[in-house]
Amino acid sequence: MKVTRRRFMQNTAALAALGAAPRWAESADNIKLGSVLDRSGIFDAYGKPMDRAERLAVENINAAGGLNGRMVEIIAYDTQSDMALYTQYSQQLARRDRVDVVHGGILSASREAIRPTLRKNNIPYFYNVLYEGGVCDRNIFCTGITPAQQIEVLIPAAVGRWGKKAYILAADYNYGQITAKWVQHYLEQQGAGAIQTDFFPLDVSDFSATITKIQSAAPDMLISALVGGAHLSFYRQWAATGMNARIPMASTTLGVGNEHIVLTPEEGNGILVAYNYAQSGNSPANQEFLSQWGAKYGAQSVEEIHEIAVSHYQGILLWAEAVRRAGGVERDALITTLESGIQVEGPSGRVTIDPVTHHAVLDVHLMELANQRLKVVESHPQRQPVDTQTVCDLKKNPDDNRQYEIGI
Amino acid sequence: MAQLAVFVLDTLYSVAVLVLISAGLGIIFGMVRVINLAHGEFLVLGGYSAITAHGLGLNIWLSMLVVAPLVVGMFGVVVERLIIRPLYGRLVNTMLATWGLSLVMVGGLNMIFGNTTTGIPLPVGGFSVGGYQVSGYNLLLIVLAALQMFVIWLVLGCTRFGLLACGTMQNASMSAAFGVNSSRVYMLTFACGAALSGLAGGVLAPLIGLTPGGGANYIAKAFITVISGGASVVSGLVASAGLFGTVSQIFTAVATPIAGELALLVVAILLLRALPSGISGRYFRNRI
Numbered sequence: 001m002k003v004t005r006r007r008f009m010q011n012t013a014a015l016a017a018l019g020a021a022p023r024w025a026e027s028a029d030n031i032k033l034g035s036v037l038d039r040s041g042i043f044d045a046y047g048k049p050m051d052r053a054e055r056l057a058v059e060n061i062n063a064a065g066g067l068n069g070r071m072v073e074i075i076a077y078d079t080q081s082d083m084a085l086y087t088q089y090s091q092q093l094a095r096r097d098r099v100d101v102v103h104g105g106i107l108s109a110s111r112e113a114i115r116p117t118l119r120k121n122n123i124p125y126f127y128n129v130l131y132e133g134g135v136c137d138r139n140i141f142c143t144g145i146t147p148a149q150q151i152e153v154l155i156p157a158a159v160g161r162w163g164k165k166a167y168i169l170a171a172d173y174n175y176g177q178i179t180a181k182w183v184q185h186y187l188e189q190q191g192a193g194a195i196q197t198d199f200f201p202l203d204v205s206d207f208s209a210t211i212t213k214i215q216s217a218a219p220d221m222l223i224s225a226l227v228g229g230a231h232l233s234f235y236r237q238w239a240a241t242g243m244n245a246r247i248p249m250a251s252t253t254l255g256v257g258n259e260h261i262v263l264t265p266e267e268g269n270g271i272l273v274a275y276n277y278a279q280s281g282n283s284p285a286n287q288e289f290l291s292q293w294g295a296k297y298g299a300q301s302v303e304e305i306h307e308i309a310v311s312h313y314q315g316i317l318l319w320a321e322a323v324r325r326a327g328g329v330e331r332d333a334l335i336t337t338l339e340s341g342i343q344v345e346g347p348s349g350r351v352t353i354d355p356v357t358h359h360a361v362l363d364v365h366l367m368e369l370a371n372q373r374l375k376v377v378e379s380h381p382q383r384q385p386v387d388t389q390t391v392c393d394l395k396k397n398p399d400d401n402r403q404y405e406i407g408i
Numbered sequence: 409m410a411q412l413a414v415f416v417l418d419t420l421y422s423v424a425v426l427v428l429i430s431a432g433l434g435i436i437f438g439m440v441r442v443i444n445l446a447h448g449e450f451l452v453l454g455g456y457s458a459i460t461a462h463g464l465g466l467n468i469w470l471s472m473l474v475v476a477p478l479v480v481g482m483f484g485v486v487v488e489r490l491i492i493r494p495l496y497g498r499l500v501n502t503m504l505a506t507w508g509l510s511l512v513m514v515g516g517l518n519m520i521f522g523n524t525t526t527g528i529p530l531p532v533g534g535f536s537v538g539g540y541q542v543s544g545y546n547l548l549l550i551v552l553a554a555l556q557m558f559v560i561w562l563v564l565g566c567t568r569f570g571l572l573a574c575g576t577m578q579n580a581s582m583s584a585a586f587g588v589n590s591s592r593v594y595m596l597t598f599a600c601g602a603a604l605s606g607l608a609g610g611v612l613a614p615l616i617g618l619t620p621g622g623g624a625n626y627i628a629k630a631f632i633t634v635i636s637g638g639a640s641v642v643s644g645l646v647a648s649a650g651l652f653g654t655v656s657q658i659f660t661a662v663a664t665p666i667a668g669e670l671a672l673l674v675v676a677i678l679l680l681r682a683l684p685s686g687i688s689g690r691y692f693r694n695r696i
Contacts, residue, residue, distance in 0.1 A: 040523035042619060080523065172666075200665060203625055205616040208421055208546055209660040209668070212414050215540050229525030229617040236527070237615065241541040242534035264529055 030073040031066075031329055033058065033316075034099030034123070036089050036114065038106055041081025042202070042229040045257035046106050049309035050128075051076065052297055054103065057316040060292070067323045075099055083109050090114035094121040100329040101126065103315055106308070107227070108132060108175045112403070115140060119401065122331050128315030129308045130256060130275070132178035133359070133385065134404040136392035139331075141338060141353060143315040143360045144308060145276045147182035148387035150252060153364050153380050154274040155186035155223075158250040161272075163220030164192035169210070169234065171227035171253075172199035178405060179225040179252055182387075195219055205230040207237050215243065224251040232259055239267035248272070256307045260369050268369040277310040277348035278365045278376045279303075289313070289347035314346035318353060318360075339394075350382065357392045359385035410538020415661065417537070421546040423653030424553035428612070429626050430633040430645055431556060432605030437634055438641045439577045440598050442492055442502040446510035447630055448623020450602055453513065454480045454609025455618045456521060459528050468531045476610025477603040484602025488595050496594065510623070517620035525617040549611060556604070561642045564696045573597050574696075632676045638686020642696050647687045652676065 035054055038047035058072050066072060075097045077089040086105065093099045094117055102118055103126045105111040111127045118125040119139040126141045133146035158166075168183055170176035176199060184194050196217050198210060214222065226234055235254070238244055250272040254260065260268050279290070289310075294302050321344055323329055326337040343352035349363040363381050367374040391404040433447045444450070457479040461471035491509060495501045532544040564570035575583045576593040584590045616622065633652060637644030655675045660668030683690055 042525055042617070044524045198664060204665060205625075206425070208543065209418055209657060209665065211543075212418050212540065213661065215414075216411060229619070232525070232617055233527070233615060236530060237543060240530040240532070240534055240543040240545055242536075243541045246541065262527075267529075 030071050031101075031323070032097060032099040033072055033074050034093035034097060034102040034104070035074055035076040036079050036086055036093070036102065036104040036110075037076070038081040038110075039078040043081040043106055043257075045229065045259075045262075046129075046306075046308060047078075047081075049258070049304045049306055050104075050106070050312040052293070052301075053305070053309040053313040054316060056292060056296055057313050057320075059296070061316075061320050067320055067329075068327060072320075079110065083107075083113055086110045086113040087117070090117045094118065094123055099123060101319055101334075103128060103312065103319070105129065107173070109173055111135070112174070124319075124331055124334055126315045126319055128312040130252075130311065132175050132182070133387045134178070134391060134406045136357070136388070136394065136397075136400045136402060136404060138335060138358065138394050138398050138400070141315070141318070141358045142388075143318060143351065143353075144311040145362060145364060145383075146359060146385050146387050147179060147252075149276075149362070149364050149383040149385060150274050151179070151182045151186050153366055153378075153383075154250055154252065154272065155183060155192075156190055157274075157366050157378070158221055158223070158248075158272055159187065159190040159192045162248050164190070165218075165220040166192060166194045166223050167214050167217055167219035167221070168194050168197040168223045168225070170197065170199050170225035171231065172201045173227075176225050176227065181405075183223050183225070183252070194223075200226065200231065202228050203230050205233045207234045210234075211238060211241055211243065214247070219247060222247055222249040224249060225253055226251075227253055228257070232257075232262065235259065235263055235267055235271075239263075244270070255367075255369070255374055258304055258306050260374060261303055261372050263372075265371045268372065271369045272366070272377075273369070273374065274364055274366045275307045275374075276362050276364055277307050278367060278374060278379075279305060280373070280376060281348070283345075283347070283349060285345050285349075286347040310346065310348050314344060314348065314351050317344045317346055318342055318351065352382075354385055354389070356395055357385055357388040358394060359388050361385070410540055413537050414540045414542060415657075417542055417546065417550075418661070419654050419657040420550045422657045423649050424546075424550040425612070426629065426633050426649035426653050427553040427557060427645060428549065428608040429605075430630045430637075430649060431560065432601045432603070432608065433630045434634045434637065434641050434645045435560070435601035435604060436598060438639055438644075439573065440492075440594060440601065441497070441499065441577070442495070442598070443499060443506065444601075445503055445507040445627070446487075446513060447506075447605060448625075448627035449510045449513035449517070450480055450484070450605035450623075451609035451612070451626055452517060452618065452620060452623040453483060454606030455613040455616075455622075456517060456526075456609075457606065458610035458613045459526055459618065462528050468528065472610040472613065473607065476613075477607040480606025480609070481599045481603030483606075484599040485595060487602070488598040492598060493591070493594070514620050514623075521620060523620060525619050527617055528614050530614045545614065552611060556607070557642055557646055560604075561696055564641065569596070629672070632673070636676055636679050636683075636686055638683075638688035638690075638692075640688035640692045640695050643692040644686055644688030647692070648679075651679070651687075 079085040101124050105127050128143045130144040170180040322338045322342050326333045339355040352361040364383050365376050366378040387406045436444045454476040458471040458476040461475040530545050534541045576590045580590045633648050637648035652672050656668040656672040659671035
């Protein structure tokens with residue numbers, strides 16, 4: 001047989017079609033949920049439970065008959081705590097896997113790495129993690145708590161208990177930088193102030209010089225916005241000098257990666273935090289969530305459930321509720337439905353999407369570390385994301401696409 | 409007064425850490441003349457050995473001070489026999505081989521322990537100096553580093569093995585002609601260097617969040633210290649670690665930790681510009 005150019009093209013096309021066909025057949029009916037999370041590397045303490053929460057949420061959705069009769073299928077990539085992989089995998093999710101929605105991203109740096117790709121490809125993006133606030137983009141929904149919700153509760157409580165001189169330690173990237181400004185802002189509102197603010201690259205793990213500096217400065221309290229496995233050694237080294245008994249500490253991040261379980265009671269006791277989720281909450285939704293988690297992953301693993309695993313779980317519930325109401329996954333209809341004030345009763349209480357900012361209205365609990373548990377001290381129900389609300393109005397400016405540094 | 413005392417302690421501590429992480433590399437580079445690019449992974453292997461031994465219920469001191477150097481030392485023997493031995497005298501080839509080894513080790517540690525942060529709690533508490541609280545463990549590391557350098561000096565300068573090792577490193581064929589089993593001396597010296605790296609990894613394990621790729625954080629500093637120190641294992645290393653530790657500590661104290669790291673690198677560049685063969689190339693010639 002003579003190979004002509006035309007015949008070659010025909011054969012190649014047929015072959016390509018053959019190769020592609022099974023993939024269509026297999027997943028034509030499924031809704032594809034893309035996921036990018038750090039399941040390994042120095043941020044795996046954050047990412048692993050989020051991945052489990054995601055699988056539990058989708059399993060529950062499918063067990064209840066899926067969304068409008070269609071099953072949800074997870075397409076997940078492990079980004080290995082490497083920011084470069086976020087860009088690569090988000091391209092893959094958008095172009096090759098053609099997913100209907102993406103949930104994921106942990107660090108703010110990772111969110112900003114994938115947000116433009118998903119916006120360009122018209123794929124709705126859910127970022128379900130506590131962060132510094134201010135993202136204003138109609139394509140993204142940020143369902144975690146932001147500084148006005150968290151720090152506004154945490155700082156007045158800390159100032160009221162301990163005094164007016166604070167020493168701030170923060171991770172050296174956008175979350176830490178912006179959070180430090182928020183902490184200073186709320187300190188000043190209380191008539192208090194930061195005598196010093198130090199930033200640390202994420203791989204710094206030797207804090208001995210800093211601990212001496214803190215002692216020379218003699219603050220009334222420490223405020224920590226340290227992030228990740230390497231920074232965990234600060235709490236160890238701080239406790240090893242015995243300073244934890246002399247200068248109290250509040251943190252915007254401790255406990256999010258279950259640091260309170262890794263640290264011994266002597267190292268962790270007394271540290272003040274404020275989050276949306278309290279594992280000790282006795283709402284029916286939380287009890288059911290805990291028992292399902294225990295049944296799926298073992299009773300041992302229940303203690304690994306943390307703030308952002310629950311945020312991630314609830315982000316998926318919010319998305320699923322919107323898909324049900326919108327009757328499909330088409331982007332514009334879905335976003336309009338989400339903007340109608342979709343709400344769910346999740347393990348951490350009621351969560352409502354704020355139509356104006358695409359952030360969440362939720363409960364905040366002030367908690368204290370006590371024997372490797374987070375003990376609720378005060379509860380503040382249904383806090384609005386007032387920080388992002390001051391700068392972002394997606395009703396008025398639907399084409400807005402940036403992260404604001406808010407009012408400081 | 410107390411503040412000065414604490415500053416001195418902090419400085420000694422950062423010198424001690426430099427000494428600990430560089431000693432193994434110094435022996436392997438300074439004596440065996442092999443550029444060990446897997447040095448960072450030797451440290452990490454020491455850390456994991458200590459953590460695993462402690463996890464299996466062994467006493468924490470035993471895990472850090474005995475198990476870690478023993479495991480890495482034995483690993484060093486295997487590496488020397490299988491990889492390094494055919495490459496003596498070929499500096500560039502040893503770099504390539506040990507770089508490959510470091511990639512294999514990172515991959516292997518990843519497979520065994522997972523790409524995740526692990527650690528063990530600190531075994532000693534703090535004490536106070538004036539109004540300051542200081543970590544007792546830091547003091548321990550200072551003592552350990554001093555002790556270690558003293559022992560290396562003692563072994564190289566005052567024992568038969570040290571004499572044979574120095575002789576073999578200076579002229580292998582001549583010492584072989586005198587009946588010294590030079591292949592065995594090379595192996596043992598390399599193993600000692602590896603064991604010291606293991607010890608450093610073991611004692612640093614409680615201070616850091618250990619990950620399989622974590623060695624990369626130390627290898628640059630270790631190399632800078634060893635190269636700036638020059639050919640003399642003990643005096644060169646102590647001199648360069650003392651200089652860099654002090655400089656980085658001063659800048660960390662008055663500015664930020666980043667400024668400290670930066671100052672260390674700048675001083676190293678200036679130093680090597682002025683003294684290309686290291687501190688001991690000029691000041692401590694022909695000393696150990």
